[in-house]
Amino acid sequence: MGATSSAGGNGRTRGIGRLRRASVLVVLVALLALLAAPSVTAQEQQPAGKLTFTVGIINDVDSLNPFIGILAETYEVWALMYDYLVGYSQKDFSPVPGLAESWQVSDDGLTWTYKIRQGVRWSDGQPVTARDAAYTFSRIIKGTFEQTNYGNYVANIKTVTAPDDTTLVMTTKKPSPSMLRLAVPILPEHIWKNIDEKKVATFDNEKDAVGSGSFKLEERSTGQFVRLSANKSYWGGAPKIDEVVYRVFNNTDAMIQALKKGEIDFADGLDPAPFNSLKNTEGVTALAGDYSGFDELAFNTGAALDSGEPIGDGHPALKDKRVRQAIAHAVDKQVLVQRVLGGYGTPATGIIPALYKDLTFQPGDGEAYNFDLAEANRLLDAAGYKDTDGDKIREMPDGSRPLRFRLFARQESNTSQQSIQFMQGWLRDIGIATDVKVVEENRLTEIIGQGEFDMFEWGWVVEPDPDYQLSTFTCGSRSYKSGGEVTANLSDSFYCNPAYDKLYEQQKVTIDPAKRAEIVKQMQRMLYVDAPYVVTFYYDELQAYRSDRYAGFQAQPDPGGVALFQYGTYSYRNINTPQAAAASADEGGGVPLVPIAAGVAVIGAAGVLVALRRRSTRDERE
Amino acid sequence: MATAASRSFTLTIGQRRLGAKLIGAVLSLAFVLVFNFFLFRVLPGDPAKNLTRNRLVPAEQVQVLRESFGLDKPLPQQFATYVRDTLSGDLGISYKFRRPVSEVIAERIWPTVLLLGLSTLLSTAIGLWVGIRGAWQRGSVFDRLSLGASLALYAMPEFWLGILLLIAFGVGVGSFPGMFPTGGMSSPDTDMTSWAGVVDVARHLFLPCLTLTLAYIAEYALVMRSSLLDELGEEYLTTARAKGLRDALVLRRHAVPNALLPTTTLIFLNLGFVVSGAITIETVYSWPGLGLLSYEALRTPDYPLLEGVFLLFSAAVILANVLADLLYAYLDPRVRAG
Numbered sequence: 001m002g003a004t005s006s007a008g009g010n011g012r013t014r015g016i017g018r019l020r021r022a023s024v025l026v027v028l029v030a031l032l033a034l035l036a037a038p039s040v041t042a043q044e045q046q047p048a049g050k051l052t053f054t055v056g057i058i059n060d061v062d063s064l065n066p067f068i069g070i071l072a073e074t075y076e077v078w079a080l081m082y083d084y085l086v087g088y089s090q091k092d093f094s095p096v097p098g099l100a101e102s103w104q105v106s107d108d109g110l111t112w113t114y115k116i117r118q119g120v121r122w123s124d125g126q127p128v129t130a131r132d133a134a135y136t137f138s139r140i141i142k143g144t145f146e147q148t149n150y151g152n153y154v155a156n157i158k159t160v161t162a163p164d165d166t167t168l169v170m171t172t173k174k175p176s177p178s179m180l181r182l183a184v185p186i187l188p189e190h191i192w193k194n195i196d197e198k199k200v201a202t203f204d205n206e207k208d209a210v211g212s213g214s215f216k217l218e219e220r221s222t223g224q225f226v227r228l229s230a231n232k233s234y235w236g237g238a239p240k241i242d243e244v245v246y247r248v249f250n251n252t253d254a255m256i257q258a259l260k261k262g263e264i265d266f267a268d269g270l271d272p273a274p275f276n277s278l279k280n281t282e283g284v285t286a287l288a289g290d291y292s293g294f295d296e297l298a299f300n301t302g303a304a305l306d307s308g309e310p311i312g313d314g315h316p317a318l319k320d321k322r323v324r325q326a327i328a329h330a331v332d333k334q335v336l337v338q339r340v341l342g343g344y345g346t347p348a349t350g351i352i353p354a355l356y357k358d359l360t361f362q363p364g365d366g367e368a369y370n371f372d373l374a375e376a377n378r379l380l381d382a383a384g385y386k387d388t389d390g391d392k393i394r395e396m397p398d399g400s401r402p403l404r405f406r407l408f409a410r411q412e413s414n415t416s417q418q419s420i421q422f423m424q425g426w427l428r429d430i431g432i433a434t435d436v437k438v439v440e441e442n443r444l445t446e447i448i449g450q451g452e453f454d455m456f457e458w459g460w461v462v463e464p465d466p467d468y469q470l471s472t473f474t475c476g477s478r479s480y481k482s483g484g485e486v487t488a489n490l491s492d493s494f495y496c497n498p499a500y501d502k503l504y505e506q507q508k509v510t511i512d513p514a515k516r517a518e519i520v521k522q523m524q525r526m527l528y529v530d531a532p533y534v535v536t537f538y539y540d541e542l543q544a545y546r547s548d549r550y551a552g553f554q555a556q557p558d559p560g561g562v563a564l565f566q567y568g569t570y571s572y573r574n575i576n577t578p579q580a581a582a583a584s585a586d587e588g589g590g591v592p593l594v595p596i597a598a599g600v601a602v603i604g605a606a607g608v609l610v611a612l613r614r615r616s617t618r619d620e621r622e
Numbered sequence: 623m624a625t626a627a628s629r630s631f632t633l634t635i636g637q638r639r640l641g642a643k644l645i646g647a648v649l650s651l652a653f654v655l656v657f658n659f660f661l662f663r664v665l666p667g668d669p670a671k672n673l674t675r676n677r678l679v680p681a682e683q684v685q686v687l688r689e690s691f692g693l694d695k696p697l698p699q700q701f702a703t704y705v706r707d708t709l710s711g712d713l714g715i716s717y718k719f720r721r722p723v724s725e726v727i728a729e730r731i732w733p734t735v736l737l738l739g740l741s742t743l744l745s746t747a748i749g750l751w752v753g754i755r756g757a758w759q760r761g762s763v764f765d766r767l768s769l770g771a772s773l774a775l776y777a778m779p780e781f782w783l784g785i786l787l788l789i790a791f792g793v794g795v796g797s798f799p800g801m802f803p804t805g806g807m808s809s810p811d812t813d814m815t816s817w818a819g820v821v822d823v824a825r826h827l828f829l830p831c832l833t834l835t836l837a838y839i840a841e842y843a844l845v846m847r848s849s850l851l852d853e854l855g856e857e858y859l860t861t862a863r864a865k866g867l868r869d870a871l872v873l874r875r876h877a878v879p880n881a882l883l884p885t886t887t888l889i890f891l892n893l894g895f896v897v898s899g900a901i902t903i904e905t906v907y908s909w910p911g912l913g914l915l916s917y918e919a920l921r922t923p924d925y926p927l928l929e930g931v932f933l934l935f936s937a938a939v940i941l942a943n944v945l946a947d948l949l950y951a952y953l954d955p956r957v958r959a960g
Contacts, residue, residue: 052810060918068720070673145690147683201690202720219810222729223910227810245810250908253785258804261793442665442672442921482685483694488671 051241053550053575055564056255056264060248061226064217065205066185067146072565073246079569080228080244081211082185085114085133085168088567090556092357093464094513095180099133099212100168109175109511114168120235122188123216124208130162135189137170137182145201152468153182175509177516181465186212214239214573224248240552240576259284265549268565270542271414272342283548288344289555289562290355291541295348295415295459296533297331297423299324303451303494306478311486312451314494317396317403322383324531328369329376330426337537340418344540350524351473352466353538355557358517359466361524369534376430387431394431404433408447408456411440416457419536423457449479449488458492459539464567466520467508473527474501493532500526541565551581643947647940654936658929659704665923669693669717672922691717691925704929713933714926718919723930726915731934733807734911738900741831745838746889752839753846753885757854758873768843775840784833784906791829802829805908830907834900838892845888850881883954887946894942895935 063069066078083099100114120128137160140146140153147154156178158171172179188210195203209217214236215228226246230239247264249255256274259267260281270278270286279286300314301324317323333347346354349368350361363369380386384397394403407424410416417438424434434455439447447453462469471477475498477491503523510516527533541562545553553563554570563571575581670688688694692703707714713723752772756765775783794800803826808814812822853859854877862872901913912931919927 062718063720065720144686148687151683202715202722204721221808221810221910222726223733223914224806224808224908225810243811247806247810248908248910249805250905250914254788254805254906254908257789257793261800261804263804442923445671446668487668487684 050243051577052243052245053241053266053572054245054247054264055266055268056249056258057246058249058252058255058269060223061220061246063204064209064220064226065200065203066187067149067200068203070149076565077217077226077228077246078185079213080215080572081209081213081217082187083120083128083212084185085182086180088464088556090554090566090568090570091558093557093567099128099186103180105179105511109509110172112170112172112179114170116166116168117235118166120212121233122210122212123231124188124191124210126188126190126210127165128186128188128212129165130168131165132189133168133186134160134162135193136184136187139187139192140184143197143200145197150184153178153184175511177511177513178465178467178508181463188212214569215244218243234573237573239573240580241550241572244572259544259546262546262549264546266543266545266564268541268543270544272344272542275344275542275544276342278544283546284544285547286542286544287553287563288540288542290353290557290560291461291539291562292353292355292463293459293461293541294351294353294535294538295419295457296351296535297327297419298456298458298493298533299327299531300451300454301493301495301530301532304478304496305486306476306480306489308475308496311479312453314451315403315405315454316401317385318405318454320383321530322379323385323403324534325369325529326376326379326383326430327427327432328531328534329372329379330430331369331423331534331536332371332426333536334371336419336422339422340415341537341539344542345537348535348537350521350528351460351462351469351533351535352520352524353462355538355561356462356464356466357557358513359520361521361528363525363528367528369531373426373429380430385431392428392431393433402433403431404435405454407434407436408444408453409436409438410444410458411438415539419457445488448492450486451479451494456492457536470504470507470520470523473497473523473532474504476501495527495530495532497526497530548578550575551578552576639951640948643944647944650940651933651937654933654940655705655708658932658936659701661932662923662925662928663697665920669922669924673717708929708933713930716919716927717924718922718927719924723926726927727912727930727934730910730912730915733909734904734913737827737830737834737903737909737911738895740827741834741838742889742892744831745835746842748835749839749842750846750885753843754850754873754878754881756843757847757850757881758869760851760854769847772840772843772847775836776844778837780833780837780900780902781906783837784830784903787829787833788906802826805906807910830903830909833906834903842885842888846881846885849884850877853877853881856880879953883950886949886953890942890946890949893945894939 057073059071059073061069061074061077062071063074064077064081066082069075069078085098085100086103087096087098088094089096099117099120101117102115104113105111106113114130114133116130116133117128122128137154137157140150141157141160156172156174156176158173159169161169163169170179191210192200206217206220211217212231214231214234216231217226218229219225219227225248228244230242230244232238247258249258252269252271252274255264255267256270256278258264259278262283275286275288278284299318300312301321302310302319303312303314304310337343337345337347348354349363352359352361354360380394385394385403386397387394388399389395391402395401396403405427407420407427409420420434420436424436427434444456444458448456460469460472472490473493473495474491475496477489478494478496479486479488479491481487500523503519503526507516507519507523510519543563543565545563552571552575554574555561555563556566556568556570668688669691670684670693673687685694692700695703704714713727715721716723716726719726752768756768759765788804789795790798792800792802792804803809805826807823807826808819809822809826812819814823859872859876862876863869867875901917903909904911904913912934916928916931916935918924919931
């Protein structure tokens with residue numbers, strides 16, 4: 001009895017089981033369909049009403065509070081949210097009107113008067129006045145926490161006043177060209193006066209953030225996205241798109257897939273291999289833009305504190321500039337550009353990249369370090385560094401120790417690790433042995449600060465104002481003692497040359513751009529000759545965008561530069577759908593990069609086709 | 623009388639066991655609390671310097687920043703402050719995000735729990751079912767197929783599987799359209815409280831959840847299958863059959879409960895790591911969870927955030943262990959008696 005009932009029960013459960021399984025399946029399929037359905041439509045339809053431009057980023061924005069955030073992505077968002085007194089021109093980064101429509105400097109170069117635009121409004125409707133600008137600068141000057149991000153810009157400012165709503169007057173301790181390079185977002189006084197010094201250190205500035213820029217912050221989801229909407233009454237012209245979204249990706253591969261699919265419209269910071277694959281993707285334009293970064297092989301030229309007290313354990317041979325010059329002859333920059341950068345860069349000369357045309361330095365004839373291993377060997381022989389024991393490694397002139405250098409690369413960077421492999425080979429050819437070490441950037445910063453290295457590979461990104469970059473070679477930028485401990489400063493070669501420092505102070509107070517450029521070049525020549533760095537290359541920034549969705553990107557510098565992550569917001573304000581952009585191109589609007597490129601491509605392809613056809617018919621004839 | 627007495631006695635043993643477990647858990651947690659503090663301070667890099675790197679920040683300003691973090695104080699004093707604050711529930715302010723650590727963690731904990739919780743649930747249910755059925759019908763087509771699939775999935779790196787699924791179902795191959803988003807947890811400009819918001823999150827959840835489920839199913843199925851096979855050779859099953867029980871009942875009442883023990887251990891071990899997240903999957907699908915948060919925190923290094931996050935991870939593992947112990951006692955009379 002028990003058996004039959006159990007069998008019956010079993011039969012029933014089986015039947016139900018099958019039924020249940022079937023229904024589960026149906027529900028699953030229905031769910032899947034529900035989940036999958038919206039994306040198919042969303043992907044096809046570019047919402048007729050709203051143009052949303054989506055940019056993929058790899059680092060999440062750290063904080064939208066202009067006193068806290070430090071990442072490049074964050075600066076890009078602030079550039080949309082806020083205005084600055086003076087901007088950077090699209091063509092060559094020269095100062096152009098921003099919130100200040102014009103400016104004047106007194107004859108002694110100490111008093112700057114900025115005329116603030118009239119009729120500009122904050123996103124909450126309040127008028128923007130010179131008082132807001134005065135408030136922003138005063139707050140930084142008087143503040144302590146506020147100085148972290150901007151102290152550098154206001155160090156030279158003595159007083160800030162706003163005599164009326166459209167006039168801002170600042171006096172400086174010394175004349176300074178930097179008064180046109182104040183990268184400080186102007187903040188609304190009526191909002192920020194309620195956020196005191198204590199609160200500002202933890203204020204997130206996410207909800208109802210008020211700015212005057214070309215876009216307004218709408219929404220931020222940590223780790224996911226930042227959404228901004230266009231300010232259609234922007235003084236610099238209404239953006240043609242309606243929204244900008246920055247979407248955070250945690251890996252580049254997924255970001256590239258999203259661009260291929262069309263989920264995002266722009267991707268930045270690509271590696272050469274995926275960049276090349278995107279070149280062949282339909283609807284995508286890949287752009288290798290001139291960029292303001294360089295890489296270098298740096299030497300420990302004799303580590304010491306700012307007081308001159310020696311520190312660390314750098315190899316004595318590298319204090320001799322003849323050794324550094326010989327190494328400069330043994331670095332084939334062209335090979336590095338081709339093999340490490342995949343061709344996306346240019347061999348470098350000075351520490352100011354070539355895209356800053358007025359400031360970059362070109363060595364004259366006979367001055368340049370051409371790649372020449374024989375010459376490098378000759379220089380080392382002449383300087384007395386000879387291989388006396390036949391182990392193919394040179395020794396110090398007194399025979400005390402071999403030329404064996406520690407060479408550091410960064411774990412985070414493929415470029416760095418690949419570069420030093422080439423360098424290691426070249427150095428071997430000139431009788432110099434290297435111990436290669438790959439370490440994290442954080443760790444390397446400490447090693448450098450303590451002077452416990454011989455050589456390393458790293459790089460810098462250079463601002464349009466050369467002051468910061470030049471300062472990294474001054475005696476005062478060497479490590480310092482703080483609380484009895486040696487602390488790293490900006491100098492990573494420990495170069496110290498009083499003549500250079502003198503020129504540095506001079507360029508700092510030279511307002512005339514042409515005169516200043518002369519000094520800046522002279523300083524770079526000094527660095528080139530003394531060779532604390534062998535600057536290897538200026539790399540391109542590899543970007544890609546959906547040219548089937550957006551056109552009208554603006555290059556900076558123009559031509560040849562990047563389309564986004566610039567000094568300014570030119571592309572954001574000018575891009576539009578390809579149709580609309582083509583229509584307005586006749587009015588002399590944007591630079592029609594895409595149509596020209598497409599035209600060239602079509603003509604080129606037609607040419608190839610014709611040539612191929614000719615050849616094939618000729619072959620057939622013969 | 624006698625039964626009542628013995629029952630109350632087992633209860634006392636149970637209580638004593640529970641008490642010992644809880645004390646052990648609290649001690650572990652206390653150890654983690656202390657260990658965390660020193661562990662992260664061994665990391666290279668000075669947070670104040672790293673946060674001001676590559677910008678012309680005067681030395682005095684870096685010092686101000688360092689003081690605001692309390693890093694200028696002697697280590698014992700920093701430690702005392704840390705312990706006092708943590709015990710009073712204050713995890714401090716993140717150096718990098720400049721917001722309270724508890725707030726930063728709270729934002730990131732739900733995505734991780736949602737993703738890992740759901741995929742653990744699914745993979746447990748499906749994995750156990752596949753394992754049981756495979757072992758019971760050993761050598762059948764189902765067994766051979768599922769065993770092959772499990773071994774293949776088990777050997778597959780999660781990252782690779784994730785990227786494959788992302789390309790196949792996120793981007794689409796050929797004329798097969800990409801149906802799911804390539805990353806993130808929600809779309810901009812979506813009301814998260816509405817039905818559309820729920821669907822939006824579900825769509826984002828699908829691929830990462832599928833990847834994790836597939837990755838875990840294999841493990842559960844393989845362990846379940848082999849431990850059930852071990853049981854199938856046991857003599858008590860022959861006895862059960864001899865009593866006249868049907869195969870299905872033998873399986874359900876006798877074999878499976880005994881075979882479940884190793885699998886339970888595994889499930890709970892994994893459960894402890896639910897909070898720490900599947901950092902690989904969070905990376906592939908840009909899922910805004912805790913795994914990534916801890917990676918970001920490591921780069922600064924953001925001591926308060928690291929301490930908070932790792933305290934949470936440890937607490938989760940310890941809690942899962944306690945639960946596993948208790949459940950074990952329930953499942954296995956031998957443990958209870960010992």
